[in-house]
Amino acid sequence: MLLIECPWCGPRAETEFSYGGEAGIVRPLDPDALSDEEWADYLFYRANPRGAHRELWNHAHGCRRWFGVERDTVSYRIAGSFRLGPAGSETGKGANTERDD
Amino acid sequence: MSEAMAESAPDARVDINELPGRGFLNVRLDPRDKHAVKSAEQVLGQAMPLVANTYSSGTHRVYWLGPDEWLIETDAENAAALSGELGEALADFNVAINDVSGGHVAQRLSGPESRTVLAKGCTIDLHPREFGPGQCARTALARATVLLAAGSEPDSYTIIAARSFTDYLRHWLTHAAKK
Numbered sequence: 657m658l659l660i661e662c663p664w665c666g667p668r669a670e671t672e673f674s675y676g677g678e679a680g681i682v683r684p685l686d687p688d689a690l691s692d693e694e695w696a697d698y699l700f701y702r703a704n705p706r707g708a709h710r711e712l713w714n715h716a717h718g719c720r721r722w723f724g725v726e727r728d729t730v731s732y733r734i735a736g737s738f739r740l741g742p743a744g745s746e747t748g749k750g751a752n753t754e755r756d757d
Numbered sequence: 758m759s760e761a762m763a764e765s766a767p768d769a770r771v772d773i774n775e776l777p778g779r780g781f782l783n784v785r786l787d788p789r790d791k792h793a794v795k796s797a798e799q800v801l802g803q804a805m806p807l808v809a810n811t812y813s814s815g816t817h818r819v820y821w822l823g824p825d826e827w828l829i830e831t832d833a834e835n836a837a838a839l840s841g842e843l844g845e846a847l848a849d850f851n852v853a854i855n856d857v858s859g860g861h862v863a864q865r866l867s868g869p870e871s872r873t874v875l876a877k878g879c880t881i882d883l884h885p886r887e888f889g890p891g892q893c894a895r896t897a898l899a900r901a902t903v904l905l906a907a908g909s910e911p912d913s914y915t916i917i918a919a920r921s922f923t924d925y926l927r928h929w930l931t932h933a934a935k936k
Contacts (some may be wrong), residue, residue: 664809664824665894669880672897689889719809719823 658732661738662715663723677714678702679724679740706730713737771868771934773927776915780836781861782829783822784843785853793850800839800846801829812893814907820893820904820917828904830917833858862923865912868931875905875914879935885911899929 658670684690684698709729714722726735786793794805803815812820818830831839840856853913872883878899904917918926
């Protein structure tokens with residue numbers, strides 16, 4: 657079982673969390689200006705790397721907040737978790753202690 | 758709770774009791790807004806816990822649920838009035854106060870084996886060094902989402918869960934206590 661560190665609640669068992677896919681996917685500001693290929697790329701295509709992967713997790717049984725985790729997809733080793741700020745401004749663990757909303 | 762007591766094995770060394778007449782308010786506010794926190798504290802007469810996984814005791818119990826979310830446990834008959842008072846005091850702030858009394862039930866688990874029984878279905882470290890009086894955690898117990906709080910007496914816990922999970926949890930705890 658993975659031990660995932662929730663940025664608010666601390667380390668908890670994997671069973672308390674749900675997985676949300678790749679982190680840092682930014683919705684295009686003007687979808688009408690995109691080609692079908694670009695829109696499909698935003699909707700469906702993900703990096704699926706072998707190695708370090710930044711991904712979204714939700715602490716479903718805990719504080720219910722979304723946050724980011726950097727996990728190695730080969731070893732499953734978790735390098736750390738981070739809070740989510742406004743799009744494109746993800747900050748390292750502990751840095752973004754005040755929410756920016 | 759005669760049914761629960763009848764179910765408990767005489768040697769179970771664990772007591773499960775529903776706490777009757779409890780009311781619950783869910784409060785959302787931005788803790789960076791010191792004035793909002795202070796206004797809420799003035800109405801409550803006790804601290805809003807700002808440290809994760811802690812609760813404050815006083816007239817009510819105020820549990821930390823998330824970085825901008827709390828659960829207030831109070832007398833059921835007092836819940837509506839308290840909700841109104843909080844709403845009035847916090848009218849100028851960006852807050853949400855919801856009476857969730859109908860959806861929640863508090864149970865008390867006590868007895869020398871209570872920690873062992875809980876540990877069968879809960880992944881957090883329940884040792885008093887890690888989870889002592891004043892601490893709470895929303896976590897999973899036997900796969901149900903619960904708010905677990907360590908009582909001031911050793912080996913006593915409050916379990917607050919959705920009303921629909923209450924019977925399931927009581928049966929699970931009773932069963933777990935037998936083995």
